[in-house]
Amino acid sequence: MTTRIPLPFSQFVVKVHSRCDLACDHCYVYEHADTSWRTRPKVIGDEVLAKAAERIGAHAATHRLPAVRVVLHGGEPLLAGPDRLRLVAEALRAALPPGCALDLRIHTNGVLLGRAFCELFAELDIKVGISLDGDKAANDRHRRFADGRSSHPQVLRAVALLREPAYRRLFAGLLCTIDVENDPVAVYRALAELQPPAVDFLLPHATWDDPPKRPSGAGASPYADWLLTVHDLWEADGRPFAARTFESVHRTRRGFTSLTESLGLEPSDLVVLETDGTFEQVDSLKTAFDGAPATGFDVFAHSLDDVARHPGIAARQSGLAGLSATCRSCPVVRTCGGGLYAHRYRGDDGGGGFDNPSVYCGDLMTLINGIAARSGPVAVPAQAAAPVVPAALTPAQVDELARGYGSADTVAALTRSQLALTRAMLAAAWDASGQGRAEAWSVLSALDGAAPAAVDAVLAHPYARAWAARCLAGDLGTGLGPLAALAAAAAVRAGRGDAVAVPVRGGWLHLPTLGRIAVPDGEAVVTGAADGFTVRASDGTVHTALDEPLRRIRLAGGWTVALEDLDPLRDSHDHAVSDRLSDTELLDWAGALREAWELLGRDLPRYAEGIRAGLATVTPLRPGPAGRDVSSAARQAFGAVGIARPATAPTLALLLTHEFQHVKLGAVLDLMDLYDRNDDTLYFAPWRPDPRPLEGLLQGTYAHLAVTEYWGTRTLAYDGLPGEAADRARREFALWRRYTAEAIERLAESGSLTGTGVRFADGMRATVAPWLAVPLPAAAEQAAARARQERAMV
Incomplete structure (x- = not known):
């Protein structure tokens, strides 16, 4: 029995060819301790492939995975040939259950990459990562053909192909293995010149038994010094490409997740499949000792759940509790994470196996502290050390959410990602408890x-x-x-x-x-x-x-919502929670919810569908001051909203929709960055007198998309009719459509939105635009203008 809930695999490295056309002397597959490659078939066979695809598909279905990432690897995977690669891609895609996306990639040395391969990868949507150690001098130090010839010209041709407009979307980035004898400035400039979307700077694999080279006169932490030189150039150039090592240090210092297994405390969810059908742990373990990555499992006799329970896999998922005593007491452990698991190995008598700090311990400490000194102090958010799951949304779903909506399938994908995050956070909390x-x-x-x-x-x-x-x-x-x-x-x-x-x-x-x-x-x-x-x-x-069961209310169409008035942890909202509801209060809530749900289904169907799929709990709050409606969405309580029951069912419908917008956007922000989290500028929201952080402006704007549509729909329903209810709807509509449009532009002009954040701003703008074109009586516009002026003076 392990001490954590087994984590399903969502990343798979599939070896499609076990040999290579280069003879890199730093290669962990052929040049380090493990020799298992000698007895494996060169190419993955049809039976192994079919069974592997079946296992991955079954695993995704069992654990309801929204997406899996598969990396085609080797050896050199292009040696498998285009026909075999097509077969692999098609088998994997066909085996996945409905709703599970395939993120398919290939890691290659680039020597054989030509236009025919690029056409194939464009057809099959396979992203390409290329190994390149820098300029010609740096690359030729290790990455040569067996006869000593340079591979650098061929790799540059491959990168040039991927930079062509037709193939640019396939370019996943470059992988650069560090050699401290290479000039870091020359390496950085050579890589940056190629305009890659990302560069991974990798420490050469080493253990305490076979330590990394440390040239005389290079100082106590040459790898940190090398990386800090590159980091400073990267920062000075405005971070021209993604660099997971540097970004992971910045993220983990702010309490967010690492982007790489070599840093941070996130559990590993990766497994390797060799060409003979055997499952192995991460490839880097090949550097520890002969047979180190072996599990004893294969695709024919074992499921991926069996593999997930392997002690070696569990050890890489045990977070803080799985580190050596030295690491657990280290002040930078939540960023360092003990370094890469393989780099902790020491096999001599009393060496402790993997129960050691990384052989790069001093370098990691210097690197993290060096970046921290350059960045200054940071505030750690409440979700510190909470692992974030991989992106679970298709591009179409991202666009749908950007417009403010969310179908049942889209919100179900958010729900699955949130469940995975809850599991990871519980595991992290357990680890942290000690x-x-x-x-x-x-x-x-x-x-x-x-x-x-x-x-x-x-x-x-x-x-x-x-x-x-x-x-x-x-x-x-x-x-x-x-x-x-x-x-x-x-x-x-x-x-x-x-x-x-x-x-x-x-x-x-x-x-x-x-x-x-x-x-x-x-x-x-x-x-x-x-x-x-x-x-x-x-x-x-x-x-x-x-004695007191949790009470649920069944609404039209089969939607059931819990009225949570028992859980002692429900006080996660910004307002006081209600005590246990009396029978009369329960009946009042039931009637109001049924009316509100009927109204939502009729007037706001594009919001109602997502609410039904994702809102499971309403937590009654205590009433606010007379005339003030009270509602809340807790950032760390996906699937719940807190509401003090308002006087009317239409107002309850509005509050449900408004707060569930916050719930949806919070889940999106757990999956992807929409803005630069280093931006500490305060921004004025048109509806508030006090300035807010950028996330506050973003959250408010997103929620008020629904508010605009709510009042817009009611305005259209009252078209041509007199009365106070109609006049109020027109005033509120005039006010909120203008507020929301202004806030969208304020977000867009902030300069701090990521590419996906800009996509959200564009989507929100497209949603509010038709509402801005709806004609309103002059009296309604004038009343809204007075309300805006009064609020600005508060």
Whole structure:
């Protein structure tokens, strides 16, 4: 039993050819400790390929993966030939379940890359990464043919092809292995001149048994010095390409995830398939000892879930708990992450295997501190150390969300990504607790394999992630009791007889997604059974029923929403939460929700579809001051909104739509950066008197797209009709369409939007444009102008 929920694989390296046409003397496949390549077939066979595609497809379906990344590798994968590569791509794509996207890539030395291959890759949508160590002198130091000839001219021709307009979208970037004897300035300039979209600067593989070269007179940390020189040039040039090493240091210092396995504490979700059908751990382990990456598993006899439970895989997924004592006490551990797993190996007597700091420990410390000194202090957000899952959206879905909408399929993709993030955050919170192995975690881990639907149902509860976020931010006031409660709720749902001890405080045992039971403080043991459950309280009494179940309201069309008035962690919103609703209050809520849902389905169908797919929980809030509606979306509680029940059902419909916009955009921001997070400028939103950070302006603008459409739809419904309700709709519509349009332009002019952020601004502009063209009476425009002036004077 591992101490974490097994993490499904979402990245696969598939070896399509096991030999190479170059003889690079720093190659870990052929020149380091592992010799397994000698006995493997040169090309992946039809049976291996078919079974591998089947395994990957089944794994994606079992774990409901929104996307998988497959890298075609070798040896040199182009040696497999175009027909074999086509077969591989088509087999993989055909095996994936509906809704699971394939991100297919190939890593090549570029020697054989010609126009025919590029045409094939354009047809099959295969991105291409090329190994290039810099200028000719740098590249020729290691990357030569067996007869000593330079490979540099051929690689430059390959890069030139990928830079052509027809193939530019295929160019994934360059991989540069560092040699400290190469001039870092010359290397950087040579690579930057090629205008790659990204460059990965890779430390040469080494271990404590076979350490990296350190030329005399080069100083104590030559690799850090080399990288810092390149970093400074990269910064001075305005970061002309993505550089995962540097960006990962910047991101992890701000509490976000690393972009590379060689830094940070994120668990690895990658596995390698060799040409003979055997599964291996990461390729870099070939540098440790002969057979180091082996798992003993193959595609014919083992599923990918079997591979995920391999001890070596688990060791690379154990975060802080899997590091040496030296690393755990290091001040930069959350950025360094102990370095690449293979680089920790020491095999001599008492060497500890992988239980060591990286052989590059000093260099990593110097690099991280050097970048920190250049960047200055940073604020760590509440989601610090919370791993972010890979992008889960298709381009069409991104465009749909950019317009402010979100179909059921699109919001379901966001929901899946959020569930994966919750799992990763719970694992990180567990690691950070330092409390080792425990019954609750073991039960949750076992149930994740035996009854995954039960675990998913509990982990999808919005306040499970909210608790993990608090822990990762350093708030351990609740201890690990909420984790035990999650495990107990999963055990009850699974009904297999699993037992979990749960701490009880305040006289209530709360089971997330189920309800609560009145028991004395202390420790209660919850046991799931096929026909229910039992709870043995600290005073010896046994309970077999919930005293206060979580209540759900079924709405038209089969949508069911929970009214969460029990969970002690529901106070994640900016407003006070309501106590347990009385029966009368429950009936009032049910009636208001049914009316609001009917209105949404009729008047705002493009928003309603996503709300139905993603909004599972409404948390009642206490009423605000008289005449003020109160609502909230908690950034770390996907799937929930907090609302104080308003006076009318139409207002409830508006609040639901408004807050779910925040929920959607929060999930998008977990997947992709829409703006430069280093921008600390404060921006004025037209509807607020106080300046806001850029994310606040973005969130408000996105929410007010829905507000604009709400009032616009009501205005059209009142077309030509008199009355106060009609006049109010016109005034509000005039006000909010102008506010929203101005805010979109303010975002666009900030200069801090990423490419995807610009895409969102363009999408929002396209959505609001038709509403700006709707004619309104002069009285409505004048009333809106007065309201704007009054608000500006507040």
